[in-house]
Amino acid sequence: MTQRIVEVHPDPAALAEAVAVRLLARLRDVQAERGHAGAVLTGGRVAGAVYRAVVADPARDAVDWSRVDLWWGDERFLPAGDPDRNETQAREALLDALPLDPARVHPMPPSDGPDGPDPELAAARYTAELTRAAGAPGLPPFDVLLLGVGEDGHVASVFPEHPVAAESRPVSAVRNSPKPPPVRTTLTLPAINTASQVWLIAAGPDKAGPVAAALAGASGLPAAMVHGTAQTVWLLDAAAAAQVPEHARTAG
Numbered sequence: 001m002t003q004r005i006v007e008v009h010p011d012p013a014a015l016a017e018a019v020a021v022r023l024l025a026r027l028r029d030v031q032a033e034r035g036h037a038g039a040v041l042t043g044g045r046v047a048g049a050v051y052r053a054v055v056a057d058p059a060r061d062a063v064d065w066s067r068v069d070l071w072w073g074d075e076r077f078l079p080a081g082d083p084d085r086n087e088t089q090a091r092e093a094l095l096d097a098l099p100l101d102p103a104r105v106h107p108m109p110p111s112d113g114p115d116g117p118d119p120e121l122a123a124a125r126y127t128a129e130l131t132r133a134a135g136a137p138g139l140p141p142f143d144v145l146l147l148g149v150g151e152d153g154h155v156a157s158v159f160p161e162h163p164v165a166a167e168s169r170p171v172s173a174v175r176n177s178p179k180p181p182p183v184r185t186t187l188t189l190p191a192i193n194t195a196s197q198v199w200l201i202a203a204g205p206d207k208a209g210p211v212a213a214a215l216a217g218a219s220g221l222p223a224a225m226v227h228g229t230a231q232t233v234w235l236l237d238a239a240a241a242a243q244v245p246e247h248a249r250t251a252g
């Protein structure tokens with residue numbers, strides 16, 4: 001049974017700093033236990049702020065970045081280096097500042113990658129990379145998996161009432177995404193739910209409705225359908241938490 005934590009911070013800056021502190025601690029703890037750690041990155045506005053807060057935190061030096069595997073939860077299927085790719089955003093805000101092992105950085109393929117503009121082939125390639133890293137059928141350890149929450153309750157590129165929400169393969173192409181760009185690749189709900197800790201991060205008043213609905217277990221809402229095997233952590237600013245009842249928040 002997953003433990004649910006709902007943490008509310010006063011504003012987006014405080015939220016980003018708190019997520020950065022928590023992320024650095026999680027990576028340190030996993031490395032102390034197992035030597036290497038696996039994290040899954042997300043895209044979106046709040047993620048950018050978190051990445052910049054990680055780089056600004058002196059505790060980043062306590063993580064051995066050469067033993068961190070970085071994966072992506074979803075990607076906008078665009079050419080390499082496109083500013084709208086989640087990879088580009090993460091590289092600029094986070095990766096470029098860290099002494100990572102390039103072999104442990106696993107972006108989802110771009111639309112001008114080895115398989116060309118075919119998102120199904122890109123999804124299959126990413127599945128193969130995950131399997132290779134796992135060393136056996138299945139997925140490598142996702143010690144922490146970060147997710148934004150869309151205004152419609154989507155997570156990664158799993159959108160409500162879209163066939164991708166029922167996909168059972170670990171990685172899927174997404175066509176006709178309701179949010180641009182229309183073609184994407186994503187980890188699916190079953191893959192996300194293998195992570196030991198899933199963190200849903202949301203800031204701003206536009207997220208208040210979907211956050212409250214997901215916490216209440218609204219059916220068909222991807223944000224309500226994800227959980228860590230050990231912990232599901234909601235990290236919110238006050239605006240995103242505005243409709244979350246007091247009893248649903250974690251004290252402290």
Ligand SMILES: O=C1O[C@H](COP(=O)(O)O)[C@@H](O)[C@H](O)[C@H]1O
Pocket residue numbers: 042043044045046047074075076086147148149150151155156157179
């Ligand atoms: O398109 C996407 O949007 C979501 C949410 O982004 P936000 O800017 O509203 O926080 C993000 O989680 C996802 O990775 C991204 O591809």
